[in-house]
Amino acid sequence: MHAFRTHTCAGLTKDDVGQTIRLSGWVHRIRDHGGVLFIDLRDHYGMTQLLCDPDSPVFQDVEKVRAEWCIRIDGTVKARDADLVNPKIPTGEVEVFIRDMEVLGSASELPLQVFGDQEYPEETRLRYRFLDLRRDAMQQNMILRSNVVRSIRNRMWDQGFNEFQTPIITASSPEGARDFVVPSRLHPGKVYALPQAPQQFKQLLMVSGFDKYFQIAPCFRDEDPRADRSPTDFYQLDMEMSFVRQEDVFAAIQPVVQGLFEEFGKGRKVDTDWPLISYRDAALKYGTDKPDLRNPIEMQVVSEHFRGSGFAIFANLLEQDGTEIRAIPAPTGGSRKFCDRMNKFAQGEGLPGMGYIFWREGSEGMEAAGPLAKNIGPERTEAIRQQLDLGVGDAAFFLGGKPSTFEAVAGRARTVIGEELGLTDKDRFAFAWIVDFPMYERDDEGQLDFSHNPFSMPQGGMDALEGDPEDVLGYQYDLACNGYELISGAIRNHRPEIMFKAFELAGYGRDEVEKRFGGMVKAFQYGAPPHGGCAAGIDRIVMLLADEANIREVILFPMNQRAEDLMMGAPSEPVSGQLLELGLRVVPKD
Secondary structure: OOOOOOOOOOOOOHHHOOOEEEEEEEEEEEEEEOOEEEEEEEOOOOEEEEEEOOOOOOHHHHHOOOOOOEEEEEEEEEEOOHHHOOOOOOOOOEEEEEEEEEEEEOOOOOOOOOOOOOOOOHHHHHHOHHHHOOOHHHHHHHHHHHHHHHHHHHHHHHOOOEEOOOOOOEOOOOOOOEOEEEEOOOOOOOEEEEOOOOHHHHHHHHHOOOOEEEEEEEEEOEOOOEOOEOOOEEEEEEEEEEOOOHHHHHHHHHHHHHHHHHHHOOOOEEOOOOOEEEHHHHHHHHOOOOOOOOOOOOOEEOHHHOOOOOOHHHHHHOOOOOOEEEEEEEOOOOOHHHHHHHHHHHHHOOOOOOEEEEEEEEOOEEEEEOHHHHHHHHHHHHHHHHHHOOOOOOEEEEEEEOHHHHHHHHHHHHHHHHHHOOOOOOOEEOEEEEEOOEOEEEOOOOOEEEOOOOOEOEOOHHHHOOOOHHHOEEOEEEEEEOOEEEEEEEEEOOOHHHHHHHHHHOOOOHHHHHHHOHHHHHHOOOOOOOEEEEEEEHHHHHHHHOOOOOHHHHOOOOOOOOOOEOOOOEOOOOOHHHHHHHOOOOOOOO
């Protein structure tokens, strides 16, 4: 007999009745029924019910067992009484009478229970992650993640992609986030960087003549944490292709992503028509570049209805350059109670409020209500209603100013309205390609910088870079799904002269470009093919498939909100010998 088990805890059936077997696992739950002990024994595969009474030679030992002890038992398989069969588990027709037991690992008092659905503070869960991961929901999430990665690999191989591994220790690269730097012992005063993405290496693979590359790539970015983003590291499906246009990349990746959601989406509808939406239209209609298309609401510009109107706040606002008024339609939201609730939402977002109009049945037919309706009059109100295609029982909310000041709040308001009014289809995965991103943007100090991937090809090539940089669009694209960005990619800039000009506009001189990206610049001088690709966030894909709102629920050992590993104690203070070897010293903060 095997030292630890003849079967797993999901492997016994009524065909095994009468056999002597051996199981190993964790004590999930103990029940004492009048001197007869029932133990649910759990392993990675499932659960088996054990029983022990005073007739067992190890009854006194079994009485000492507590939850989450790791034990090995020998016993006889018995059939359960018909009225005690548990159809919810594979072993529900049998139980095992314990005849021998060995404690493989006892457990101290538990800081969190594995059995049950109790909620625990995230700090406790992360500090004792090894216990947290024993819980069924976490086991299912991690198995889902493993299966998703396996499916990705199979789908990419089936399309003729080759999997290659790129370096983890490399040079710093401007990818839009902070690098994690690694001091060099052999080269004092110099540092390596952990890659934010395999960007340069995958482009160099295309120059090297490999036509289709992919990798399940670890990426490292020193970022502020969010619910849908890890503050330190994450994994992505990284891919690149030679001799392709934007639509070729779309055609290659859609079957992979669509297939994943069909395979693991638990029967939810998966949209097969993925529209192309320009970045400008996405911002206008949805207030975000990652719209949730399950929500049918589309915002519209209604500035003309308020220009010169009796509503002085909007009328005066429109006299300033670059301002506009946008409406958020709210079908079925036509009650003062709901409008007041949304007005309070806007105040919680830091705005003075949010204007509204709602339409109701009046004594002489349909009438518009709300402060805005009274100020602008029935003619303008009716024009707004017709433009928005609204009717009795509907409402519209209004925000104004320069779009950059209210667009994000308008997008969040659209989301809240869609959810509260039940307009958002929760049983669906809706995808859209967001395209035509601006190449450049200005920071708070007015300095021009890349707004997206700096290695992208500008639409129009060199000619486009001769005009206003803020008008330049890139061959850049994101895939949005249910309000999240799943994929980001671009057709790459493989022409050195265009690359130098693109970086020059962002404030990087030729010498700096050659210093920071010397390998890629040099490679592009030796017959670089047109190429492009993208990267899909695996953590975020699994988060959506698992119906989780927090990305830490699908990562085995995540950091907390402060980028700390509470279980392993990272980050930790370096010992003096390490600093001495590296030629470093710590400068205390004031």
